[in-house]
Amino acid sequence: MTGRHPNIFMDYRTCCKCKNSADVVESSKDYCASCYFIHIIGMPIEEYEKQQNELEEKRKEKYGKS
Ligand SMILES: [Zn+2]
Numbered sequence: 001m002t003g004r005h006p007n008i009f010m011d012y013r014t015c016c017k018c019k020n021s022a023d024v025v026e027s028s029k030d031y032c033a034s035c036y037f038i039h040i041i042g043m044p045i046e047e048y049e050k051q052q053n054e055l056e057e058k059r060k061e062k063y064g065k066s
Pocket residue numbers: 015016017018019020031032033034035036
């Protein structure tokens with residue numbers, strides 16, 4: 001999502017990282033969804049999904065050939 005939109009609190013807030021509209025407040029700091037993800041997981045969501053896919057592939061390699 002881009003542009004300004006009200007967050008889950010129906011309130012206009014600004015992400016402290018990228019200045020997009022913020023969706024969550026954590027430790028009294030405002031984050032948009034993607035910056036919040038980076039804050040919590042420590043990596044962008046794309047990177048996280050890639051890692052999950054790779055893990056899944058490895059699992060298939062190990063157990064999948066039956
Ligand atoms: Zn952000």
